Amino acid sequence: MAAGLSGCDGAAGGKGRVLHVLVGADPSHAAARRAWMARIEREFTAETGATVSFDTFSSAGDEQTRIQSSILSGTGPDIYSIGTTFTPVAYATGSFRVLTGSDWKRIGGRDKFMPSALAMSGPDAQHDIGVPLSERPYGMLYNTALFHSAGISSPPKTWDQFLTDAKKLTNRKAGVYGTAMDYADPYDPWKFIWTFALQSGARLTSDNVSKAQLDDPRIAGAVDHYFDFLGTQHVVDPASVGWNSAQATAAFAAGKAAMLPMVNPQAAATLEKSAVRGTYRFVPLPLVPFGATARPHGGLAAGSIVSGDNLVVAGYTKHANLAMDFLALVTSTPEQKYYNRAFGDLPSVASAARGRVASDSRIAEYIAAEKTSIPTTFSGAWAQIQLGLGNVVAQSLPALAKGGYDPSAVRRLLSTANDTVQSSLNEQRH
CATH class of the missing domain: 3.40.190.10 (Periplasmic binding protein-like II)
Structure with a gap:
C-alpha cells in the first residue's frame, strides 16, 4: 500500500x-x-x-x-x-x-x-x-398524520408491531399502503436481510471471518420476511417490486405510504418540498425480530449498518x-x-x-x-456478501412481481452465494 x-x-x-x-x-x-x-x-x-x-x-x-x-x-x-x-x-x-x-x-x-x-x-x-x-444512518420515517388517523400513538419498536401497524394503515381503495419498499434498488435490499438476520442472532460469517454462513436458515427466513411484506401481507404497493429508493421516497412524500423503513437522512431534501412536510418523523428501525417480544440470545440491536x-x-x-x-x-x-x-x-x-x-x-x-x-464485516470478501444478497433479491423479482416467490429457489440462491463468499474468504487467507 x-x-x-x-x-x-x-x-x-x-x-x-x-x-x-x-x-x-x-x-x-x-x-x-x-x-x-x-x-x-x-x-x-x-x-x-x-x-x-x-x-x-x-x-x-x-x-x-x-x-x-x-x-x-x-x-x-x-x-x-x-x-x-x-x-x-x-x-x-x-x-x-x-x-x-x-x-x-x-x-x-x-x-x-x-x-x-x-x-x-x-x-x-x-x-x-x-x-x-x-x-x-438508516432508520424509519413515519407519517404522523396517518398514524393519528389510525389511532396509533407511537412508531413500532418490534417488527411484529411494524407489520400490525402496516396492516392497519393500509387502505387499498385510497391507494395508501402501510409501508413503502424499494425492492429494485441497487443498494437497499440486502440491508433488510442483514438487519433481520443479525437481530435474530444469525451472522453472515463466523466470528473469525473464516466461514461463510449465508446458508443459515435464519438468513433465508430474513429473505422470506422481506418478501412477505408484498407477497403475503400485501402492505406495500405491488408496483414497489420495480421501485428504487427515489420512487419509494416519492410514494411516502405523496402520502401514499405511512412508513418508509431503511431510509437515511438524505430523504429530508425531498420531503421538505412535499405534501408531508411537517407531518413526518425519523426514528430508529425496530430492534426486535419477527415472532419475538425481545431479541433472542445472540441477537444484535442492529438498526443500521455503519x-x-x-x-x-x-x-x-x-x-x-x-x-x-x-x-x-x-x-x-x-x-x-x-x-x-x-x-x-x-x-x-x-x-x-x-x-x-x-x-x-x-x-x-x-x-x-x-x-x-x-459495523459490517471488515473483510475483502464483503463485496461478495453484499452483491450475493443483492442478487438473491434481484433474481427473485420476476416471481415476486407475479404475486409470490419460491422459497426453495431463494435457498438455492443463498447456497450459491454462500459458496462464492466462502471462496472469497479462502482467498483472503492466502
Whole structure:
C-alpha cells in the first residue's frame, strides 16, 4: 500500500494539474450533486490552482468494476468516494494509500472526525485508508398524520408491531399502503436481510471471518420476511417490486405510504418540498425480530449498518499532495455544513455536527439512529456478501412481481452465494 507524500503538487504548484475524483451518481439528488461538484471545483481551483475532474458510478457493481479495472491498469481516479461497506474491499486490494500521521495532519487531524465516522476507515487506527466524508444512518420515517388517523400513538419498536401497524394503515381503495419498499434498488435490499438476520442472532460469517454462513436458515427466513411484506401481507404497493429508493421516497412524500423503513437522512431534501412536510418523523428501525417480544440470545440491536462515504486515495496517484488538499477542503467545517444542508447526511466532522444540531432539530433524530449502527464485516470478501444478497433479491423479482416467490429457489440462491463468499474468504487467507 502506498505511504508518504509524493510529487510536488499541492497548494503551491497545482496550476495545470488535474485531480480525478470518482463519486456516486446519486440520482435522488442529481441537481444538488451537480451544484456541490461545481462548488468544490471552484473552491479547489481558487485554493490550489489545480482542476478537479469528477466522474460518477451508478451502482455497487459499477463501483467495484471501476475499482478493479483501475487497480489492474494502474491508472484511473486519484480519489474514490466509496461506501463504508466497500472500504474493507478496497483495503484488501493493497492498492490504496494507508494514511500516515502527516496525512491526517494535512487534512486537519484525525481527531476532528466523529468517532462513529471512523468505524469503517480501516481495520484499526494505524491502518486507515478512508477519510470520512459523511455519515448516513438508516432508520424509519413515519407519517404522523396517518398514524393519528389510525389511532396509533407511537412508531413500532418490534417488527411484529411494524407489520400490525402496516396492516392497519393500509387502505387499498385510497391507494395508501402501510409501508413503502424499494425492492429494485441497487443498494437497499440486502440491508433488510442483514438487519433481520443479525437481530435474530444469525451472522453472515463466523466470528473469525473464516466461514461463510449465508446458508443459515435464519438468513433465508430474513429473505422470506422481506418478501412477505408484498407477497403475503400485501402492505406495500405491488408496483414497489420495480421501485428504487427515489420512487419509494416519492410514494411516502405523496402520502401514499405511512412508513418508509431503511431510509437515511438524505430523504429530508425531498420531503421538505412535499405534501408531508411537517407531518413526518425519523426514528430508529425496530430492534426486535419477527415472532419475538425481545431479541433472542445472540441477537444484535442492529438498526443500521455503519453507513456513509469514505474518500480513499489510489496508490498509483501522482497527485498525492493535491489529494490531501482536496480531502482537507471537503472535510472542512464550512463544507461539511454545506454538504449536510444539500444532502441531509450527518457531518463526519464533530464541529460541523455540533453546529448543525444547534440549527436543525432533525439532526438529533439522525444521531439517535446512528447509535443503533453496527459495523459490517471488515473483510475483502464483503463485496461478495453484499452483491450475493443483492442478487438473491434481484433474481427473485420476476416471481415476486407475479404475486409470490419460491422459497426453495431463494435457498438455492443463498447456497450459491454462500459458496462464492466462502471462496472469497479462502482467498483472503492466502
